[in-house]
Amino acid sequence: MKHLFPYILGGAMLVTAAGCNKLDQAPYGSAIVADQYYGTLEQCNTSTMVAYRYINYSTWWEILNWRYLAGEAASDNAWVGNTYQTHPTYDAVAQYTLDAGNDRNEAQWVDLYKSIGRFNSTMAGISSAPISDENKKQFIAELKFLRAWCYFDLIRNWGPVPLVLEIYPPNTHLSRSSVQDVYNQIDKDLNECIATLPKKGAYPAADRFRASRGAALTLLAKASLYMEDWQKAETLSKMVIDEGDYNLEQQFSTLWQYTYKNGIESIFEIQNGSSQVPALPYNDFQKMINSTGDAGWGYYSASSDLENAYKSEGDSIRLQWTINRHGLPVAGDPNTPSFDGRPFPSPNHSKSARYSRKHYTPKAERPANGLSSLNDKILRFADVLLIHAEACAMQQKSGPALASLKRVRDRVNLVTDMSLTGWNLINAVRKERRLEMAYEGDRLYDIRRWKDQSGKPVISSIMGPNGSFVKYNTEVSTDPFETKNTTEAQNKGIHFKENTHMLWPIPANQLLLSEGAMQQNPGYF
Incomplete structure (x- = not known):
């Protein structure tokens, strides 16, 4: 017997045959597509549970690694850091000297598409399973949430990307869909999730890690910020706030306790375990x-x-x-x-x-x-409050923006200036987002998407030869650690170019595999 495992590489969906292996019956194992497997409700549930592992396809080495390499080390929040080993491909990302052959860049692209392939194939198996329509809708909605997260990550890293929504014949080559078309698909999938998925509190305690209505609302609100659809981001984030499923933990420290999992502030987390039975991935x-x-x-x-x-x-x-x-x-x-x-x-x-x-x-x-x-925290309630504050501030709705901003600042005993308006308020919300969300993988994407009063991306005033971060490190800083350890270049960010580095390069190998169906992002070779 043979099973088909889809591997999506660039614009090409390459379907290869693999030998038959027994599927682990634990909640996390190897995803599989086989008519013989999707025969019962229990099997379909297990297949859906398996899929949650693949939002973090290779656990830490690829997707989590990229989350902090790009999201933090390519920003003003962090350095690559390790200065006793050589790591040229890491340095190239953080220093903005990477080319299309960079292996870290390619690993993220490939693993996101592998995950999407697994979600698509699992949906295909469940859609023809002999179970109720209600259960099918539930499982497929969970898988669409996971797929939407991957596409959100793809467009904020590479812009236009191929939309792979089904299993294609071997050697199919897909061109890049526009960011708007990808966003429209994210919107469509997440609206189906919002209509179908239960609230977090409706799940049994052991299942509260699963995608919920609140998670879908939050992800769509966050994606709406990137599309500068301020009204939509405001409406969706306000729905999450008003539904009452989530709240801030009383103490900021509570979130970072080792035992904290899926608490009142958690909207979506990647689950990790120290036990290898069942085979739950651990946070290496x-x-x-x-x-x-x-x-x-x-x-x-x-x-x-x-x-x-x-x-x-x-x-x-x-x-x-x-x-x-x-x-x-x-x-x-x-x-x-x-x-x-x-x-x-x-x-x-x-x-x-x-x-x-x-x-x-x-x-x-x-x-x-x-x-x-x-656990790895992907979406949490403080993020929702800051999405709401930003969306309102961008529409000059100072009252509701300040109310949400104040909730976040009150928790850490900071006074909020309730007279802030206009750009003073916008900049206060942006600073708060940096302080609250640092080391959660969003910083680079925030400073790329934000624009200043002249309409230029905020990253352009932070990075580049005249950027504030570059000048601080090369002309101002007297930090006893950073200024003495120049194994990692002190002028990090000096090579940033606005007309190139708002996106990463499409991996060179993926361009080759697409056989001309995809073209490179501007500025890369």
């Missing part, structure tokens, strides 16, 4: 992002520029729960005394000797097998 990404002095690899170290942003706002709470700094104790971990800076390395191992507290597990809570079950 922590190893990559943790200090070399604490058995980590030391990547994605926070910038002093980010630390200064917290200090300028008097934001001590989020500072200590976002950044671990050499020589200072770790928030919530009494096993890290500050007298010798443990668990952090000597600065010559790290560009900035600063690391993410959001991805840190206190020593006393670490599993004996070394595997982390810290």
